[in-house]
Amino acid sequence: MANNINLTIDGIHVSVEEGQSILDAAKKIDIKIPTLCYHVDLCVAGNCRVCVVESVGRNNLIPSCATPAEEGMEIKTSSPKVRRARKDLMALLVSEHNTQCTTCYRSINCELQQLAAEYNVDNDIYLSVLKPTAKVDKSSWSIEKDDSKCIRCQRCVRTCAEIQHVNALAVTERGRDMKISTFMHLPMNEIVCTNCGQCITHCPTAALTERRYYDEIWEAIDDPDKYVIINTAPSVRVAIGETLGYNVGERVTGKMVTALKKMGFNSVLDTDFTADLTIIEEANELLVRLKKALVLKEKVALPMITSCSPGWVKFIEHMYPEHLDHLSTCKSPQQMFGALAKTYYAEKIGIDPSKIVSVAGMPCAAKKFEANRPEMWDSGFQDVDAGLTTRELGHMIKQSGLDFFELGESEFDSYMGESTGAAVIFGATGGVMEAALRTAYVVITGRPVPFENLNIIPVRGLEGIKEATVKFENCVPEYKFLEGVEAKFAIAHGLINARQIMDQIVKGESPYLFVEVMACPGGCIGGGGQPIPTNDEIRKKRMEAIYAEDMDKPLRMSHENPEVTQIYKEFLVKPLGEKSHHLLHTKYRKRNRY
Amino acid sequence: MAEVKELVKELSEKYGNRRESLIPIFQGIIDKNYYLSKEAMLEVAKQLDVSAADIYGTASFFSFLDTDAKGKYKIRICKSITCDMKGKSGIIATLEEMLKIKVGETTEDLMFSLLHTNCIGLCDQGPAMLINDNYYTKLTAEKVRVILGDYIRNK
Ligand code: SF4
Numbered sequence A: 001m002a003n004n005i006n007l008t009i010d011g012i013h014v015s016v017e018e019g020q021s022i023l024d025a026a027k028k029i030d031i032k033i034p035t036l037c038y039h040v041d042l043c044v045a046g047n048c049r050v051c052v053v054e055s056v057g058r059n060n061l062i063p064s065c066a067t068p069a070e071e072g073m074e075i076k077t078s079s080p081k082v083r084r085a086r087k088d089l090m091a092l093l094v095s096e097h098n099t100q101c102t103t104c105y106r107s108i109n110c111e112l113q114q115l116a117a118e119y120n121v122d123n124d125i126y127l128s129v130l131k132p133t134a135k136v137d138k139s140s141w142s143i144e145k146d147d148s149k150c151i152r153c154q155r156c157v158r159t160c161a162e163i164q165h166v167n168a169l170a171v172t173e174r175g176r177d178m179k180i181s182t183f184m185h186l187p188m189n190e191i192v193c194t195n196c197g198q199c200i201t202h203c204p205t206a207a208l209t210e211r212r213y214y215d216e217i218w219e220a221i222d223d224p225d226k227y228v229i230i231n232t233a234p235s236v237r238v239a240i241g242e243t244l245g246y247n248v249g250e251r252v253t254g255k256m257v258t259a260l261k262k263m264g265f266n267s268v269l270d271t272d273f274t275a276d277l278t279i280i281e282e283a284n285e286l287l288v289r290l291k292k293a294l295v296l297k298e299k300v301a302l303p304m305i306t307s308c309s310p311g312w313v314k315f316i317e318h319m320y321p322e323h324l325d326h327l328s329t330c331k332s333p334q335q336m337f338g339a340l341a342k343t344y345y346a347e348k349i350g351i352d353p354s355k356i357v358s359v360a361g362m363p364c365a366a367k368k369f370e371a372n373r374p375e376m377w378d379s380g381f382q383d384v385d386a387g388l389t390t391r392e393l394g395h396m397i398k399q400s401g402l403d404f405f406e407l408g409e410s411e412f413d414s415y416m417g418e419s420t421g422a423a424v425i426f427g428a429t430g431g432v433m434e435a436a437l438r439t440a441y442v443v444i445t446g447r448p449v450p451f452e453n454l455n456i457i458p459v460r461g462l463e464g465i466k467e468a469t470v471k472f473e474n475c476v477p478e479y480k481f482l483e484g485v486e487a488k489f490a491i492a493h494g495l496i497n498a499r500q501i502m503d504q505i506v507k508g509e510s511p512y513l514f515v516e517v518m519a520c521p522g523g524c525i526g527g528g529g530q531p532i533p534t535n536d537e538i539r540k541k542r543m544e545a546i547y548a549e550d551m552d553k554p555l556r557m558s559h560e561n562p563e564v565t566q567i568y569k570e571f572l573v574k575p576l577g578e579k580s581h582h583l584l585h586t587k588y589r590k591r592n593r594y
Numbered sequence B: 001m002a003e004v005k006e007l008v009k010e011l012s013e014k015y016g017n018r019r020e021s022l023i024p025i026f027q028g029i030i031d032k033n034y035y036l037s038k039e040a041m042l043e044v045a046k047q048l049d050v051s052a053a054d055i056y057g058t059a060s061f062f063s064f065l066d067t068d069a070k071g072k073y074k075i076r077i078c079k080s081i082t083c084d085m086k087g088k089s090g091i092i093a094t095l096e097e098m099l100k101i102k103v104g105e106t107t108e109d110l111m112f113s114l115l116h117t118n119c120i121g122l123c124d125q126g127p128a129m130l131i132n133d134n135y136y137t138k139l140t141a142e143k144v145r146v147i148l149g150d151y152i153r154n155k
């Protein structure tokens, strides 16, 4: 048991465990100390000094995020000295900042702007030292980098290192030339970056943002010759409300669909449909691999690893190019959707596919890159024309002038709008595994997976690597070879955890048959395209919303989705069939490691 | 110039494969190849399994670790105020005239680079300059002609 430390903050007594910071102690009693370089997800850097407080008896001010609470401390968080120092610090930050809030994407969602407003920073104390040369790097399909908005808090650097273990961003140069940059200042599209967007959601300002495409989408909507389709991912419906004034964790599925229809999207469809389809294809792929390994004694790559997270896919392409055969060949639900939208769906509704603009509403920055991969033209056109983040969609809804609160609820349009609870949970870490097991177990044994209400609790939650074991008993004749097999599965989210799984595989020590990896902590609900801020408290609430949506669904196993049954009957013929192979599966490429 | 791959391998065997070995490895590369080329930095990243961005972050922190092409001899003139007052500009004029390059440039034959440096701790003996690791003090135009003349002849 750690020792307790007693101190007072603004006259209020508080006791915390040894090692906790003054900032932690203040949070405990709801005293707000402003911060900028601090982020709960990350290690402490202590470089911005905005969180300074006064400790009675000490001359200098101390940074509360980086100072452990000490016995008997008397802390003042808002003395005149503290306020003066903070205001001064803010003024200094503003003096080197491109303070164009009126034209800024993060306006009203910016930590710097909010603090500057709170402290009513006087722009004239210090001369502006903003470097006029800073150019916005728009080279990447996913990430935009604008150094003129950077306050050098290094949250992005820590994110990319501690959460993703990619280390694409570093502090370069020194002193007044110091900046956050890449290897030799290469543009973002030339470096080893997964496009996960976690640096964006951890950036307090607009220095890192997603590359935005909504102007093009509005143009397409306004073009009478274009037929604009949107599909939205499961995590969008449980988070987009946050951008529109709702509490974290409130589901707005029906209203979102209404809004999109009113905004002029010709069809509003559901990525969940192709999530269900992914499960059918992926479960079958896994069973084929297992049969090859166990019955035919062929050499196949096991564990098989999921491929729906494009940030993860690019990570493995860079970091483990020799092990790409472990990836499922299934495209992500977004890309399956795109390929089918301009083939099956176009046929169904009788629209010339060349007129279709297919848009994906995603919790993700990496999906923008994925949509632009040259492999993704299987429909004969670019399968997905643009990927929008949850934040961009929120912006579009605001731009449309709709009173979102007052909107009624609508259903997704048909043919590719039906989904099961299994698809919904794709949005949370462990969800793909759970969905796959719900279906695979039925296929293998003819019975539902032996967990109460189909809820496979061990695969849920925020632990970095989760494991589950399922024993197959009384298998149907076709899968007798799995009789008695105790299959081990693993789930990793956050690429630093994915690396552990991969290192085991490289050493030949992986005990698993099937692994789910999501690039972002928490899975898509914590994606790089989700509303800012994101932290574990928020991730948990969005996850709860996902599982509540699952429980509300009448159908909760992917193979029960009637539109999935229909598409196999009318178009795809069978899982892993020729059409599936052409439209729903893909190949990966080796990329440079450094 | 030495083969980068071999060189980095040799250096990392000598100094170790850990992050702490970065600086001596960098210095070893500069000794042989005059500056840290892109290829050299990527090779170090590979050998030490450190991201290329981190390698560049460390290299670019130090002004004596050059990351753009430099000549064999790096002439660094102190640009701080003392050397300036003692007549640095005359020294630079002489150097520029002899080498036919401006400060910040490198001769075509990749033998000399003319650079500014911050204080090198020789204020009492200014104007001062470094040529690689050797320092030269109380410079005059004539002294510079002799010193540089030697380098040019023996290069
Ligand atoms: S990053 Fe923040 S402070 Fe800077 S211009 Fe944008 S909104 Fe304003």
Ligand code: SF4
Binding pocket: A149, A150, A151, A152, A153, A154, A155, A156, A157, A180, A202, A203, A204, A205, A207, A208
């Ligand atoms: S890019 Fe954003 S997170 Fe990174 S240092 Fe700049 S302001 Fe901080």
Ligand code: SF4
Binding pocket: A143, A159, A160, A164, A166, A167, A168, A169, A192, A193, A194, A195, A196, A197, A198, A199, A200
């Ligand atoms: S997008 Fe992801 S991998 Fe790329 S720099 Fe940002 S955090 Fe790192």
Ligand code: FES
Binding pocket: A034, A035, A036, A037, A038, A045, A046, A047, A048, A049, A050, A051, A052, A063, A064, A065, A066
């Ligand atoms: S938040 Fe404490 S120093 Fe930046």
